[in-house]
Amino acid sequence: MKKFFLLISIILNVSACFAQAKSKQKLKVFIDCSRTFCDQNYFRSEIKVVDFLRDPLAANVHVLITSQHAGGGGRQYQMIFYGQNNFDNYNDTLLFMSGPSATNDEKRKLLTQYLMLGLAPLVAKTDFAPDVKISMNSGNDSLQSLTSTTDKWNYWVFKVNLNGNFNYDKVYKSNNYSTSFSANRTTDKLKLNFSVYKSLQKSTYQYDDTSGVTKYSVKNSNYGFYHSLVKTISKHWSYGYRASYSNSTFSNFQSKISLNPALEYNIFNYKDVNNKFFVIRYGADVIDYRYYDTTIYNKKQETLYGQSFSAAITLNQKWGTFNSGLYYHSYFKDLKLNHVSLVLNLDARITGGLSFNVYSSGSFVHDQLNLAKGDVSAVDVLSRSRQLASTFNFYTALGFSYRFGSKLNNYVNPRFDGYGGF
Numbered sequence: 001m002k003k004f005f006l007l008i009s010i011i012l013n014v015s016a017c018f019a020q021a022k023s024k025q026k027l028k029v030f031i032d033c034s035r036t037f038c039d040q041n042y043f044r045s046e047i048k049v050v051d052f053l054r055d056p057l058a059a060n061v062h063v064l065i066t067s068q069h070a071g072g073g074g075r076q077y078q079m080i081f082y083g084q085n086n087f088d089n090y091n092d093t094l095l096f097m098s099g100p101s102a103t104n105d106e107k108r109k110l111l112t113q114y115l116m117l118g119l120a121p122l123v124a125k126t127d128f129a130p131d132v133k134i135s136m137n138s139g140n141d142s143l144q145s146l147t148s149t150t151d152k153w154n155y156w157v158f159k160v161n162l163n164g165n166f167n168y169d170k171v172y173k174s175n176n177y178s179t180s181f182s183a184n185r186t187t188d189k190l191k192l193n194f195s196v197y198k199s200l201q202k203s204t205y206q207y208d209d210t211s212g213v214t215k216y217s218v219k220n221s222n223y224g225f226y227h228s229l230v231k232t233i234s235k236h237w238s239y240g241y242r243a244s245y246s247n248s249t250f251s252n253f254q255s256k257i258s259l260n261p262a263l264e265y266n267i268f269n270y271k272d273v274n275n276k277f278f279v280i281r282y283g284a285d286v287i288d289y290r291y292y293d294t295t296i297y298n299k300k301q302e303t304l305y306g307q308s309f310s311a312a313i314t315l316n317q318k319w320g321t322f323n324s325g326l327y328y329h330s331y332f333k334d335l336k337l338n339h340v341s342l343v344l345n346l347d348a349r350i351t352g353g354l355s356f357n358v359y360s361s362g363s364f365v366h367d368q369l370n371l372a373k374g375d376v377s378a379v380d381v382l383s384r385s386r387q388l389a390s391t392f393n394f395y396t397a398l399g400f401s402y403r404f405g406s407k408l409n410n411y412v413n414p415r416f417d418g419y420g421g422f
Helices: 002-022 040-046 104-123 378-383
Strands: 027-032 050-052 061-069 075-083 091-098 156-168 172-186 190-209 212-232 237-248 253-266 276-291 301-317 320-331 334-351 354-365 392-402
Touching (some): 027 104, 040 104, 061 301
Parallel strands (some): 027 050
Antiparallel strands (some): 075 091, 156 172, 172 190
């Protein structure tokens, strides 16, 4: 009897090992969309031949997806396929564009199409290769679709905006209206921008005091014109200028006219902008001010010459995202009249499910030449009716997140999603 049970046990173990050996192994994929938006539910519903994982370290391939705004109003997407584990030596990159008027559905279909193309060489090395069918039909029988076309707009893009918002309750009312028009032309050699804008803001406060009900209204408006030109010099150098005119009742500017030529150097190649971007800029400027009210420096108008320096770095890698920027501006007549700002943003994956994120920004402000002279009332402070003096501002936020449990991420279940869902 013991020999019989021993024989059954051996048969079951051998059968289990044989079945495991015969089971098909899917390609394990981790999708990293932290640097742009992508519909991962759509990926999972359309691609069944791979396993989507939540753990990047357990995947055979780590797919990093990033995007940048394109000159014509669309987006340039980049997909980097990092092979891992038994695909260590594999690495590939795909670049593609979405149209300027592409809907979210069209974008997700485009992303899914290129994700399939990028995964195809890896799926071909799995047991599921015989189950995959590939169509090379472009969807257009004419060879004309494969040739370059002439742009009737000569790369110019125009945009009109009209916006308004309203907020009402018993003691507070606010109305905000804004409109703008812009014209942009972007090529790899030249970038041009023109824009005009105008906005109106009105807020009404109502409160009870010893004399009864008091109403206090704040009205502000601003309008202006902006123009910039950037010219490519080489793979690392570019130069340009910006010119602007603005009016702002909040900032005490009856008119502010500025011209700022600048030079920029990118330590990395500009073509690597999706992965790494580190630029240093230096510029000079001339600014003519006309004020509504006499300033704290007893000025009604003045023309100043200054300089600006900035540095910005962005890294999009498998481990996460890091970007930071430093900005400095001062006036030649007195270098103590300056403004320094620093921004830091980090989202890093420490290990499989453990991530750390921090955002911090701060400024030292010593150049508020436009502040109106006179006493500041409590109502001015609370209602923000005009710009107030400040020598600094600071903000920071940080946190940790940890995910554990199942590594698989294949299923889509939209039930009870959206407004009113659980």
